[in-house]
Amino acid sequence: MTSLLEMRSITKTFPGVKALDQVNLDVKEGEIHAICGENGAGKSTLMKVLSGVYPAGSYDGEIHYDGQVAEFRNISDSENKGIIIIHQELALVPLLSIAENLFLGNERAANGVINWRDTFQRTEQLLQKVGLKEAPSTLIETLGVGKQQLVEIAKALSKEVRLLILDEPTAALSESDSQALLDLMLELKAQGVTQIIISHKLNEVRRVADTVTVIRDGTSVSTMSAASGDITEDRIVHDMVGRDMSDRYPARPRNPSDILMEVNNWNVWHPEHADRQMIKDVNFHVRKGEVVGIAGLMGSGRTELAMSIFGRSYGRNIGGEVQLHGKSADVSQIDRAIDAGLAYVTEDRKSLGLVLDETIRTNITLANLGDVSNAGVINEHEETQVSEKYRGAMNIRTPSVFQKVVNLSGGNQQKVVLSKWLFAQPEVLILDEPTRGIDVGAKFEIYGIINELAAQGKGVVMISSEMPELLGMCDRIYVMNEGELVGELTAEEASQERIMSLIVTE
Known part of the structure; x- marks a missing residue:
């Protein structure tokens, strides 16, 4: 198979942090290529480089796409080449219909007037491709998360996708919805759509992936192939964490x-x-x-x-x-x-468990402010000491407790939520x-x-x-x-x- 995408020696630096260090990725045309790694390993940063969120010139290295050097200055540049990314947080407008969402920003119009008949006909064709039986006029807010994910894929197909990137596509799906989505990925592969999947669910990776690349601490450490029988959960885990994990559940x-x-x-x-x-x-x-x-x-x-x-x-x-x-x-x-x-750690840490725009320090003490205050006034020195204690005890990977939690990886965000409730004793x-x-x-x-x-x-x-x-x-x-x-x-x-x-x- 020929390469559709090659990312060569990609290096991306933020102030004080090297997020990607000489990362290489080679995606063959028509394959499903999985990218695995711990939270904070650099997977999403790499995809943002590819999709133009981080434009050419803001990173070192080269992107070769379809045999040519590619320099994407923004998302439109990459989408025009058929590179579409579906993020874990779906980008749909709840109060608009499926048809309106599918062609939002890409309206089927002439002289500024939308052709609704054409829009609805094309929507029906796309929904049929992804296995949805809903009417094009159905509002997004009435659909479950699994069906919304399928709408996102239909939206990608409306843009004549060649390389579809799915970031944790089954994270919020039930078992049956997850299996339906994986089946659809295999169908799209049969239709010639090249795909990249980022996932922590290794059983799903093994089911659909032709190739797996593992990224650890901002560096690509291994690539393995299903054809040669290299892809095993134990090997992926070993390469992700840098050590053997003979027992997934500590005794x-x-x-x-x-x-x-x-x-x-x-x-x-x-x-x-x-x-x-x-x-x-x-x-x-x-x-x-x-x-x-x-x-x-x-x-x-x-x-x-x-x-x-x-x-x-x-x-x-x-x-x-x-x-x-x-x-x-x-x-x-x-x-x-x-x-x-009692304490309750919610399943929705971003909406209900954390104040994302506040610091680690503020979030950790939030459920027990009485222990870091006097007469209603928070003792900031004591609050810092408490949060530093939990940062160490919980191994929260961050340069400072004054870091905003929105900038943390999912695993570190979850440790902040746990710290908050443990501090409430x-x-x-x-x-x-x-x-x-x-x-x-x-x-x-x-x-x-x-x-x-x-x-x-x-x-x-x-x-x-x-x-x-x-x-x-x-x-x-x-x-x-x-x-x-x-x-x-x-x-x-x-x-x-x-x-x-x-x-x-x-």
Whole structure:
């Protein structure tokens, strides 16, 4: 196969930081090429160089595209050559229709007048290509994330894409939506569309990738080929983190003691649809030193359960009782839930877990300002000391606690969220998708933190869509389906097959 894209010795420097150092990438025409690496390794920076976000002249090295030297000054330059990037945060306008989104900025018009008939006909053709049956007039806000991802791909196809770049395309998708997207990638490959996928999900990489390039600390360290049988999860992980990881889940002694928290007869109704019950007579408990998992498909009610317990931050007409140390606990508001000893690490760290435009220091102390203030005035020196302590303990990779969290990698952002809640000194920590969108190295560090909390006698409730993660980390697993707990398994009893069997038979 001939090369469609060659990036040679790409070096990109920011003030005080070399983000890319002599990176090489060779993408063959018609292949799916995966780029793997830890958060902060330089994957997104490399794609921004390629797409013209960082224009020619702002980096060293050369880009050769379709046999010619390419110097992209902006995104339009790269798109005109058929290079389209779909970011993890989708760039769709919720209140516009599918058709309007597909041709936004690329309208099918003559003399300033949009040809709507042509627009809708072309939209139907593109939706058929990506397997969507929705009408072109359907508003984006009515679609789930999986279908929105397909709309983004249809939008790329409308621009006569030759090289499609997908950045963490399945990070927010259910298992079935993820499989549908991977199938579509293989179909596009059969149609001759060259693709680059950035992903932390190594099983998905192995399923679709012809070639894998691993980037570590801003340098390309290896390239492996499916044709030669080089691509294995163990090798990718080794090259990503620079060491062997014989066990993805750090071992810990499992010796839970007394019951720490009990939730009894918990019922929750939808906040807007009064006749729709989201959580139905849920009962569960967590012991001191225990990691309890909650498994279930997307939409099973896991997040709604967690948020409703944590200060009733979801739902209405909430009934039931939460007990801590055998006594009824007031969790009716978020501040009261925190005072009672609960903490909740949200699945959506960017929107709900962090103040992105504030510093690491500000974010870490946010849930427990009383401990760094006097008479309502924050002691900034003490706040700095606290944040420095957690920066070291949590291995947050940053030159300073005065760095804004928006500039951190996903794994380091998650460590800031965890630091915030650990500083609040909870007794029970509810973790909702704690490793979503972060790499294997950062995952291992977060697993170590969870084990340490359990060793201190804390109770941990872990919600995860990754069943191997629950099986590797939890002492017990509750299985949830349609707002109800449909089963409970010990670590010894649990398997992916048993969990799925409980979901589909109840």
